[in-house]
Amino acid sequence: MSTPSVQLISECFIKPYSPIEDSNQICYLTPWDIALLSVHYIQKGLLFKKPESIDNQQDFMNNLLDNLKHSLSLALDHFYPLAGRLVTQKTQDPLSYAVFVDCINSPGAGFIHATLNMTISDILSPVDVPPVVHSFFDHHKAINHDGHTMPLLSIKVTELLDGVFIGCSMNHCIADGTSYWNFFNTWSELFQAKPQTPQVHVDAPIISHNPIHNRWFPQGCSDRLINLPFKHHDEFISRYESTKLRDRIFHFSAESITKLKAKANSESNSNKISSFQSLSAFVWKSMTRARNLQHDQKTSCKLTANNRSRMEPPLPEQYFGNSVHGLEAEATAGEVVENNLGWAAWKVHVAVANHGDAAVQKYVKEWLLSPMVYRIDMLVEANSVMMSSSPRFNVYGNEFGMGKAVAVRSGYANKSDGEVTAYPGREGGGSVDLEVCLLPETMAALESDEKFMSIASVCNNPMC
Known part of the structure; x- marks a missing residue:
């Protein structure tokens, strides 16, 4: 019997509730933003x-959709670049090629209503995340450069038999994970503000945390319209298709993570290794065993670091845009497998500890001397573990009139062998869920690894 498919019911565009001021017409992109033109949108959503x-x-769905649209319009008042489109400006004399966001000349953010003849249990009970989840998001396989013609933000609301999935696809040139969840949190806050008044034009409600749109450029970068060394986007754009992967959620209780942290610090004679560094090292060791690599093969544990607090002076947490950097701990497979958890965790800790303002400034200055755009196929490295997102994000604090979400899931975007996406566990308290993407044979080996499965739980489905 064939699996039911998502059925499109309606789609429209949502514009900011209030007119955008002329001074905010253009949103300039920083080196951090521009470097992501060839990677996928961010795709995360709540069930x-x-x-x-x-x-x-x-009546329930009609009221929900009306209130989602109205609160989204209010949220776009504050996050107005998301209602815009990318624009490429090219000139011959002088020769220049630049990309920026036009916040005004756009139909707005996308909003889609769809249905699926499946239940919450159909989505959460299978061992692997079912492929139909990819259909819960707009912009399937789109890259950020497509934001020239596609909405920079698209919301897809999929009605299940007993649930609702709210999927959000956001252009990664406009926002990183911190900015993404700041937007989602604000949207939820505005939805919960009473009364909901889609028909009446009133002043937009005050929000708890206002996004900061004054994008950071390095000292001496006077021209915020950065000139790129290209004549056509074909010179830097590529489309990435991932190999066949298994996608599975593993749950780590607060107690198990506390034990990992204590073990890592004890074995390294330290008190500096964090919970997430310990968990990352544990996953690195487990995946390296599962891959059964040769002793001298290189392997790495990569992490995405938020630059905001590491800069001098620090950027506010509400800075809207990208401010992230990839960090890496390297070793041979033999070293990772044969040494203890503390050894691997210390390697991860050193990579994080060495990343400060000097490293951030150095990267940006070098990029400006030789601008480049990342390609996903160049970022995917054999035998690596890529720890992305963060269990610190406020995921389960988002409510839209249906209580606390039962699960968080992601789309197709930016997934590759060894990609691990971290979320807070639904029960909170320091628990963590990891969405792990691996080649089928590697996932099978990980599932049979007693050391890994003694720490990880296999079911975080509150419905089971």
């Missing part, structure tokens, strides 16, 4: 259970 006391399903 909610429909309230049990629904008298009329149609």
